[in-house]
Amino acid sequence: MIYETGAGVVKDKLNVHLVAHTHDDVGWLKTVDQYYVGSNNSIQGACVQNVLDSMVPALLRDKNRKFIYVEQAFFQRWWRDQSEATQTIVKGFVSSGQLELINGGWCMHDEAAPHYIDMIDQTTYGHKFIKQQFNVTPRIGWQIDPFGHSAVQAYLLGAEVGFDSLFFGRIDYQDRAKRKADKHLEVIWRASKSLGSSSQIFAGAFPENYEPPSGFYFEVNDDSNIVQDDVNLFDYNVQERVNDFVAAAVSQANITRSNHVMWTMGTDFKYQYAESWFRNMDKLIHYVNKDGRVNALYSTPSIYTDAKYAETDSWPLKEEDYFPYASDINAYWTGYFTSRPGLKGYVRMLSGYYLAARQLEVLKGRNKAGPTTDSLADALGIAQHHDGVSGTSQQHVANDYAKRLAIGHKEAEAVVAESLAGMVSSKSVHGSSATHFQQCPLLNISYCPPTEADLSSGKKLVVVVYNSLGWKRSDVIRLPVVSENIAVYDSSGKQVESQLLPVVKDSIALRNYYATAYTGKSPSSTPKFTLAFTASVPPLGFSTYTIQSTKKPASNFVKQALYKHTGIGKGDVEVGTGNLKLIYSKSEGKLSQYVNSQRSIEASVSQSYLYYAGFDGTTGLQASGAYIFRPNGSYSIDSQEQNITVLRGPIYEEVHQKINPWIYQITRVYKNKEHAEVEFTVGPIPIKDRVGKEIVTQITTNIKSNKKFYTDSNGRDFLERIRDYRTDWNLEVNQRVAGNYYPINLGMYLKDDKSELSLLVDRSIGGSSIVDGQLELMLHRRLLYDDGKGVAEALNETVCVGDDCRGLAVQGKYYLRIDPVGEGAKWRRSYGQEIYSPLLLAFTEQDGNEGTNFQVSTFTGMDPSYSLPDNVALLTLQELEDGRVLLRLAHLYEVGEDKDLSVLTSVELKKLFAKRKITKLSEMSLSANQGRVEMEKKRLVWKAEGSKDDETAPPRGGPVDPLKLVVELAPMEIRTFIVTVSKTLSRRLVSPDLSLHSL
């Protein structure tokens, strides 16, 4: 039997686009490798090898059959396993369009928890392979499973990548109902206020999910009614199935504009045996088209998009984003904004590290033999998956993400150490005596063996401080040390101000437990003090400091530091030696006022902790779990002791508060910073009462915010949120807390006509403003029931040393500042960059009293006179395999965000690449897989309903003059370039010419 499967689009008929797809989570119930090879099937029957292996003969069998594939983390594993013969066949599929690679990132990233830089990196990583192997560029965004959809996804990872459309499955059930009634599932999504119509995209939400219509599942062993068209056998059912098909098509057409509907023929890890689907789709196409009522065709999202584009002039306009996502009345998927805060913190830390490491890889020259940053790229790419950093994988999978990150980190550390060693060019007659740098990934818990060394024998500790920002920067370095008899010197040998504060008991306990858990052995020493000093580092460069023992305690600093204030009584305690003062009430032991006289801020402010009880799932009702936030009442957490301990010093002061046995908080006020830094340690969350708990902190002010607050989209644009309100529909409020939660990556703020309260975060978490003037952040959650959304585990993280397992404690920071209204953006943007890219520290021990043996102890990769403008960040500086350099520059401000900085700005590439000649500069699409001009030429130009034809898109930076090499950037613009620089590598290898380390 030959089936007629070659139908294309037929005009004036309802066209049913059958899109054969598999949705392959890059880790979820199983690890990415287990999914790939198909092991651990007792958890989930899923093997990506089967999918791709079986695709090949299925597509060979009929050239009309089409398939799409999405996740490059899997596809690339498979590709490298294939014989040349198979690769040739598959290349044929791709070039003929039988196989379309869409989305094309390393994973289908989450849209709530990832930072936009991670989203760009992982997309670029996947697109690069596709380009290399198949010379194609994906046209379609395919975010079918993430639990809500971000503005940044639409405009930045959609339009700016060159995608013609974006499809997804999950939007709020109320929103979906209205859109179905209005035929507004498919829209023009204009998600960036700043870039407007220049960055809009056609976006389609599926009517139900990303599965086939009910009864059209044809996976091997699935129980849909297969098409039985052999009249010689019983149960012949062609007419029945054709009728089913037509009915489902018409039903979908009734909620869809135009004569085209898409059927997503597949779902999670389907096509284990692809033929079972195609066999039935062949028959459906054949018999449905013979029937003639509707037209069925093998299609892809590209074909579907083109058909939509051809047929309809304009589409409804959608702005902002699709957060938060609720799938049902009590099922708000806002828990995962915070789920696994430890993993979220690790991912964010490595994201910044990866950025810095690639810079150092460029400065040193990529080492083809390794180490490279590629394994970190891979691990970070995998971790961005929508069950990765989202916190919604099973525990063993979360462990796998962490393990991959640790391996990638380790290799990247080697890159960093090699690069710094090369750049400092230590004076040595022995060729092999390159400096060996150590780094301290566990510095956050005061574990750092090199700084804990005993220097009394005359050794000195050398600290190289690298700054990956494009601006000169001063920041306080805090290091655990064992002796009070030490002093800090800069590279000129001048002693710099330093401060020693005692390491408190609670910190030591945490440090010892976690250091043992992570390193596998107990720390051999115990730090007594935290040494602090201010490092000053040029842009894209480093400075060097040395720490040496002294005969006696370093002057008066220690004494002052040890001054403790434990107060019950009347009056206030004032903390802070600079512009910012925090005022604590002695009687309550609590923060009461925030004062910055320099900026005329004097605000009442309080801070408290509470927990939401996780809804119990035993009754079959919706529980709170990895995905879902469903609070069952809130319970305030009062400090059990009203004592506060203040440690004072010249560089910063800190307030220690032991809120309860499992919450410890340190608030730091730096002399030279106008924000407060709050370091919280939450956990182990007690569960003896069999109640899961979700811990939040609330910052309360008198600001009359009138229901409004602002949260960032993946750390980039800020979106206005209005409590109990949605722009697109009349919200029926079911969950007053969970329904107002939003993902926070950079920070959040609220304001009135006088002032604004901003919080910045060090990782992705959930936050809201449940009452006016108040912001809240969910810091940690520990839950005892599965929430029934698939992960099949309770989110109950523990950490073990041997058999001693405890609930996971999470340590993190958030940053608080109050500004006069309109002035907060500068801090949020600039300091947000510093949080994302902390100073990178490398340590080495040297002998002798004289300075270091470095030939170079302070350095900038740029022209020493140059610094990037305040409104520009260097997102990417990365050497490609062919030696060219990938460069991304980002304007940090939105239109209207700051009166000075929300303007067109420019970067002088000649000064950025100070010592190398740029021989070629190609502006690229965001994922760097095609020329920007070419992309814009190809990309479909959609029209939103109600748009004026004469409406002009916001301005963007103009073309780069190849002689001047000045890059203009408009607000929120990100520009991507591939830069060819003069090769002077060989000279560098021969004679270490210092200047050549510069760009």
Next chain:
Amino acid sequence: MIYETGAGVVKDKLNVHLVAHTHDDVGWLKTVDQYYVGSNNSIQGACVQNVLDSMVPALLRDKNRKFIYVEQAFFQRWWRDQSEATQTIVKGFVSSGQLELINGGWCMHDEAAPHYIDMIDQTTYGHKFIKQQFNVTPRIGWQIDPFGHSAVQAYLLGAEVGFDSLFFGRIDYQDRAKRKADKHLEVIWRASKSLGSSSQIFAGAFPENYEPPSGFYFEVNDDSNIVQDDVNLFDYNVQERVNDFVAAAVSQANITRSNHVMWTMGTDFKYQYAESWFRNMDKLIHYVNKDGRVNALYSTPSIYTDAKYAETDSWPLKEEDYFPYASDINAYWTGYFTSRPGLKGYVRMLSGYYLAARQLEVLKGRNKAGPTTDSLADALGIAQHHDGVSGTSQQHVANDYAKRLAIGHKEAEAVVAESLAGMVSSKSVHGSSATHFQQCPLLNISYCPPTEADLSSGKKLVVVVYNSLGWKRSDVIRLPVVSENIAVYDSSGKQVESQLLPVVKDSIALRNYYATAYTGKSPSSTPKFTLAFTASVPPLGFSTYTIQSTKKPASNFVKQALYKHTGIGKGDVEVGTGNLKLIYSKSEGKLSQYVNSQRSIEASVSQSYLYYAGFDGTTGLQASGAYIFRPNGSYSIDSQEQNITVLRGPIYEEVHQKINPWIYQITRVYKNKEHAEVEFTVGPIPIKDRVGKEIVTQITTNIKSNKKFYTDSNGRDFLERIRDYRTDWNLEVNQRVAGNYYPINLGMYLKDDKSELSLLVDRSIGGSSIVDGQLELMLHRRLLYDDGKGVAEALNETVCVGDDCRGLAVQGKYYLRIDPVGEGAKWRRSYGQEIYSPLLLAFTEQDGNEGTNFQVSTFTGMDPSYSLPDNVALLTLQELEDGRVLLRLAHLYEVGEDKDLSVLTSVELKKLFAKRKITKLSEMSLSANQGRVEMEKKRLVWKAEGSKDDETAPPRGGPVDPLKLVVELAPMEIRTFIVTVSKTLSRRLVSPDLSLHSL
């Protein structure tokens, strides 16, 4: 990665033969068509199309990969769906040995319930296609799943088919344990006492089942630990898996002779995606052989058999069979011997019908345009499946078997009707006025519209009586009629003796209900009488009788018939007008004596009913169910009324006993027959007490049988059974009843030194002798719990008319005879043939008083002077597609079974094919797919331990002299021929020359 998979057998190493196989039930939980196309997957995920489709690319991928396929009912469905290109590829697989077709019957038949003729037919049917399409002959018997193994399977369907070995999975657990300890799993099975070593076969029972060793399941989505050999991924486990492999291999080697073990890599409906298995087997072979401790290879049972043959000189001897099968202490698989007795009866009825219909197809000439007997062949072939006639399928599947049989039957009826119409050559000037014959498949329930016609208007009913036996035969015809004013005439116009007995009330109720259930409408008339007369029919021929109305009731017959004897009182009632008299006790209303003065038999005999309560499965213990017989006590069923009703007549007399409201019994004693015929109607079995029941009848005599009794093997050889004893091991008796049950297809008997009691049956049922002198038959069973062996349904059959569903009633017959010892075989063999091949009746209505309008009203296909010898049966006479004739002749007696008939005998083919010239005669293997000589030349000659080298095989018939054309047959020998006869077909079509209807 290229895997080295080309290993062959390696001497002096342990060779692990990986046999990739799928076990595809030809109906079980789903119907054969549902399994083929993969519908109804909610019941079981299983699609044979997937298996075979996915096999093709998997075998193409590596020419070392091998696969076996068994069930032709599936393979042929698939084959006809394939493109020529695929067929060419698959032919290549078969000829290279990559794909080996083994067993090769239409199904993997059951070994308890099928008749040996059905086993031969379904095997022949499958082998024919294999020969036609691939020109190969299967070498291996592969009965891996049937629940016990029969002697006939081993020697007849094994050795006589030309198989070199036979493999199976299920033997008694005690037997298995001993064989493992003794390394006796693999034996030389010499199953025929008569044919001895000339029909022995190498037979291997698997150590566990037919699945892979634990942990080596590689079905898509299975949870075995796959071989992860990619060092770039996590969970690399090659050494671990190699160690597992070696351990499993060594463990099997410890219970196996020689250096070869077989791993059955597959199980039920596996290889849905074949690549998932081969991918892992590739790796195992590669790494295991690299490891070197054992040698792993892609193999087939043929390769394994050859390796076994090459390596070991002689093997343990096994005689008899492997019944009954127990899988556990309380799990005796002896319930299915009776499960679904209605289906079993239908299959047996059609088996005989198919034999006759093929004869008539030969006599008429096969009609290429149809109708043919092929659809009946197909349906019967499917029904022989070990979950078909075994009664162990789900109800909807049992319905499907019945539906297929009904369709096949319907078409075969048309063949029969056409053939008879052609042969009677009705006198008519109109070419189109061929006689239209009706048949009455529901005659057993007295439903036969043609005989129920009102003949008073002068029409006459013509009955053509066809005899498919090779002997002349007289038998009583019983027909339902509506009038007493009728008479019967033979073809010469002479009135023949007839008899009318009233149709009793109970029969009418049953008739009306079931006729409505089967035909979909209520019968329009109600018969009043059963007309009986004796028909006399030549061998392979027919006679014609007419029934006409008379003016008055037919003489005295009716009156005499209506004489009823209902006795409570003293003394006896004697029933029977011929040699046999049954004596009933008036006081008890029961049979008390069996008297045959002619043979000096005067035996006390009683008959009773009882039921076993089916063990309840609610406690998780082993329940009685479709497979398992697990009685929970026995309960006698006493007649509620002691009245018996005797209907008397000159041809036969019958005793009616209403045992209880749901058991009705009629015992018939025919004037000219020396056995009693017992017609039982059992059901609906009541279940209101929530107790399942298994109904048996017991015949008790004084014969001192000393624990011994004899049951047939598939209706062919009789095997001695000893209560609570097994020949091969010391039986630990766990189930005193269930453990002594055996399948009965032809009959059973017991004896002492004076006499023997024989029972013959009309279908396959279970039977035993639980006490000396007594035989029991299980007639029906209705159970309320699933027995946990897979079918997942309770065996609770109902029949419905509209919404009125009732427990299934079963009507059947058994036949009882007592002979002087040593004289019973003649009756068992000869009358057994008559039961299997009842006279075939065709009816037509004609006008006029004069005889029929047939030109031919009596006929034999053979030389009129010829008859087959008493010890020979014509098993097959069938026209092949190419016009040649398939002929099978069977000696009916075993060595020593009868003093006169257990001798070499001969058949004169010239007289069998009286009017056609045999131009060529080829003796074939049993399944007719190869020449007998060629087969014997190829077939491996095995040696049993302890056999004397000079031991001579029993004699067989010698070669056939092509001039004499006389076929000799030794005891139990079956000889198969393909006969080419002179083609006179064209002449026949032109002028109907009567003689040409003869063979």
